Amino acid sequence: MSDSAFRRIANNIAEHFSSVWKLLSDTTNFLSRTPLFDQYEKMLRDWRYKLQHNPSNTDVIREVRQQIIALRKALREQGYDLTLGSRDLAVQGFRNDSSLQDGFVRLVLFISDTDVYYIYGQENHIELSHYLESQMQRSGTRGIRQRHFLWYLWHNNVLILSGSDTESKEDFELFRTFAEENKMFLLQRLRRLP
Structure with a gap:
């Protein structure tokens, strides 16, 4: 089935x-x-x-x-x-490594014209980004328009996304705009985040 x-x-x-x-x-x-x-x-x-x-x-x-x-x-x-x-998404400012103590997890997110690709983990954002890029090269995925280095946490069915020290303020504002305009699409793509 x-x-x-x-x-x-x-x-x-x-x-x-x-x-x-x-x-x-x-x-x-x-x-x-x-x-x-x-x-x-x-x-x-x-x-x-x-x-x-x-x-x-x-x-x-x-x-x-x-x-x-x-x-x-x-x-x-x-x-x-x-x-x-029953789920929602909130974009909230910037966080640093101390947010690990609050349960946040590193997330690297690439946005293309048609999809969102991501990886999360304990490694630093740069290492995660390199790993995601190599996965995408192997699969032949092209056309990435935005790259974001974030922190995430599920809290009461709300996915909280915050910028990291690796994320520029300009890039984070691009992400905030994308998230506001595509909230359900982004939630659908990120729903499997633990």
């Missing part, structure tokens, strides 16, 4: 057993982090109103649930990863 087929089945099972309020909350959280929110804001508000004013009406609850599931399915078909609905 392919990874996408497995994910589709897992999503369907999760949606079947989730309460309508959880589905609505997760969907709202997800959409609020995308440019699509304005398009769906009224619909989300209407669903919330119906549920609040019909708390024991099973027909209304079933109808709203089906509509939310249909929207989630349509969003997935457009390529959106709704499992990121």
Whole structure:
């Protein structure tokens, strides 16, 4: 079974057993982090109103649930990863090696026109960068537009990203702009960071 087929089945099972309020909350959280929110804001508000004013009406609850599931399915078909609905990303200033004591990990991130490549570890940022560059050369990957030397930490489902001493202020501002404009894309790419 392919990874996408497995994910589709897992999503369907999760949606079947989730309460309508959880589905609505997760969907709202997800959409609020995308440019699509304005398009769906009224619909989300209407669903919330119906549920609040019909708390024991099973027909209304079933109808709203089906509509939310249909929207989630349509969003997935457009390529959106709704499992990121409870996650967020925050870009926060600069850190140094003392941030290791707070649980931060070194991260080197390369941005191309179409993807994000990264490596993390205990080695210094320069060593990690050399290793990532050699991996990319071996695989024939080209077209890197930005290179960033960061620190990361997951805190309550928020991925905190900070610049390192190796990162220039100008490059960090480029990264901050990219992260603000591509938050869900970046979260999707970095979701497997431990």
